[in-house]
Amino acid sequence: MKNIYCPKCGNEMKNKNNELICESGKMHLSKIIEKELLRRFIYECYPISEKIHEKGHKWYCPGCGVPLKKDLSCNLCSKSIADLKYQLVEFHPHE
Numbered sequence: 001m002k003n004i005y006c007p008k009c010g011n012e013m014k015n016k017n018n019e020l021i022c023e024s025g026k027m028h029l030s031k032i033i034e035k036e037l038l039r040r041f042i043y044e045c046y047p048i049s050e051k052i053h054e055k056g057h058k059w060y061c062p063g064c065g066v067p068l069k070k071d072l073s074c075n076l077c078s079k080s081i082a083d084l085k086y087q088l089v090e091f092h093p094h095e
């Protein structure tokens with residue numbers, strides 16, 4: 001399966017005990033978000049060419065690992081996590 005990237009820092013998420021976690025941020029994804037991200041980004045996404053890291057960006061595409069635009073959509077796959085932002089902010093603390 002393709003990798004999924006942490007929407008908050010762009011690092012690859014690890015699968016531990018059937019849970020997706022961001023190790024550097026100590027963030028666990030809730031099942032709801034995990035399912036949604038997998039459905040949206042993994043089952044249909046473009047291959048990544050290269051990771052781009054720009055300063056000042058806060059969100060990353062879970063499918064591509066690249067910084068998202070201000071409206072939380074992705075330059076590469078043009079998908080968005082804008083509708084998940086509230087849940088990610090409220091229920092997913094990230095160091």
Ligand SMILES: [Zn+2]
Pocket residue numbers: 006007008009010011022023024025027094
């Ligand atoms: Zn992270």
Ligand SMILES: [Zn+2]
Pocket residue numbers: 061062063064065074075076077078079
């Ligand atoms: Zn993307």
